[in-house]
Amino acid sequence: MTADDPAEQLRQLVLYMAANLVDTPEEVQVTAEQNGSVVHLTLRVPDREMGKVIGRQGRIAKAMRTLVMIAGSRHNLRASLDIEG
Amino acid sequence: MDRNRLTSVEIQAVTVEEAVRLALEQLGLTEDQVDIEVLSDAGPDEDAEALVRVTAKGMASQPVPRVGTRRPPGPRRVPGDRPSQRGTPQRIYDTDRVDAEDERVAKAVVRDLLTHMGIEADVVAVDNPSSMPLSPDDPPTIFIDILGRDLGMLIGRRGENLAQLQYMVNLIVNKRLGEWTRVVVDVEGYRTRREESLISLAERVARQVARSKRPIQLEPMPPNERRIVHLTLRGNPDVTTESSGEGANRRVTVQPRV
Numbered sequence: 578m579t580a581d582d583p584a585e586q587l588r589q590l591v592l593y594m595a596a597n598l599v600d601t602p603e604e605v606q607v608t609a610e611q612n613g614s615v616v617h618l619t620l621r622v623p624d625r626e627m628g629k630v631i632g633r634q635g636r637i638a639k640a641m642r643t644l645v646m647i648a649g650s651r652h653n654l655r656a657s658l659d660i661e662g
Numbered sequence: 663m664d665r666n667r668l669t670s671v672e673i674q675a676v677t678v679e680e681a682v683r684l685a686l687e688q689l690g691l692t693e694d695q696v697d698i699e700v701l702s703d704a705g706p707d708e709d710a711e712a713l714v715r716v717t718a719k720g721m722a723s724q725p726v727p728r729v730g731t732r733r734p735p736g737p738r739r740v741p742g743d744r745p746s747q748r749g750t751p752q753r754i755y756d757t758d759r760v761d762a763e764d765e766r767v768a769k770a771v772v773r774d775l776l777t778h779m780g781i782e783a784d785v786v787a788v789d790n791p792s793s794m795p796l797s798p799d800d801p802p803t804i805f806i807d808i809l810g811r812d813l814g815m816l817i818g819r820r821g822e823n824l825a826q827l828q829y830m831v832n833l834i835v836n837k838r839l840g841e842w843t844r845v846v847v848d849v850e851g852y853r854t855r856r857e858e859s860l861i862s863l864a865e866r867v868a869r870q871v872a873r874s875k876r877p878i879q880l881e882p883m884p885p886n887e888r889r890i891v892h893l894t895l896r897g898n899p900d901v902t903t904e905s906s907g908e909g910a911n912r913r914v915t916v917q918p919r920v
Contacts, residue, residue, distance in 0.1 A: 590779055637830075640826040640829045648778070648779035650815060651779070651815075
C-alpha cells in the first residue's frame with residue numbers, strides 16, 4: 578500500500594487520532610481492508626485504553642467515525658470502523 | 663382557549679415540512695385533521711427557517727400579522743472583524759488569556775487532522791468572532807477558522823460534522839496541553855453566520871410572541887445554539903425563554919412574560 582492509496586490514508590487518519598488519545602501510542606494497531614467502494618477499518622488498543630478511544634456513551638468513537646466518513650467521502654468510499662480490545 | 667387540550671401550535675424549523683411534522687407530533691393529529699398556516703417560509707437559504715401555525719380543524723386561530731421576510735444575508739465578515747452590538751451585553755475579549763504556544767498547538771492539530779483526512783485548507787487563529795459574552799468560568803478559549811473550498815462536508819447538516827471535528831480537536835489538544843483549554847473550530851465563518859441568523863430568529867420570534875401572547879417553540883438545537891437564543895432574549899421585557907426536552911430533542915420555547 579502506498580500513501581496515495583485512499584484506504585491507507587484512512588488507516589493513517591485512524592492511527593493519528595487513536596495514537597493521540599491513548600497513553601501508549603506504540604500499542605495502537607490499525608488495519609484497513611478494501612472491498613470495492615467499502616473500506617473496513619479495525620482499530621486495536623490495549624484493554625486498559627479502550628475508554629480513551631470509545632468515550633462515554635461512545636462519543637469519541639462516534640467522532641472518529643464521522644471524520645473517517647468525511648475523509649472516505651472525498652474518494653467516494655464508504656468507511657466502517659470497528660474498535661477491538 | 664382550553665389549556666389542557668392543545669389545539670394550535672406555532673413551530674419553527676428548517677423547512678415548512680419539518681415544522682409541520684413537529685407540530686403534528688405535538689398535537690397528536692394527522693395532516694388531514696389540521697389547518698396549516700405558513701407564517702414564514704424558509705426558502706432555499708440553508709440557514710433560513712420556516713415558521714408555521716398548525717391548528718386543529720374547526721378551532722379558530724387568532725389572526726396574527728405576517729412576519730416580515732428574512733433580510734438578505736449581509737457581507738461576510740473577515741475573521742477577527744467584530745460584529746455589530748445588536749444590544750447584546752458587552753463582549754469580554756479573552757484572547758489575551760490564551761498562550762501563543764497553545765494556539766500553535768491547536769492550529770497544528772487541526773492541520774494534521776485535515777491533512778490526514780485529505781483536505782487542503784488554510785487554518786488560522788482568529789479573535790473571538792462571537793458577540794456572545796464568555797462567562798468568567800469559561801476556560802481559556804482558542805478560536806480557529808478553517809478556510810478553503812468545498813468544505814461543506816466538514817460542516818455537515820446543521821454543523822453536526824463540525825461539532826464532531828471540534829470535539830476530536832479538543833480531545834487531542836487537551837491531551838497535549840497542561841491547562842484545560844477550549845478550542846472553538848469554525849469553517850469559513852459558519853458558526854458566526856449561524857449565530858447572526860439565530861439572533862435575528864430569536865428577535866423575530868420574540869416580536870411575534872409579544873404580539874400574539876402565545877408561546878412559540880423553536881426546533882431542537884445543540885447547547886451552544888440554545889445559549890445564543892437565551893442570551894439574546896435575556897433582557898427582553900416581553901418574553902422569557904425556557905429549554906425543555908432531552909438530548910438531541912432539547913429545544914427552546916419563547917413565552918410571553920406574564
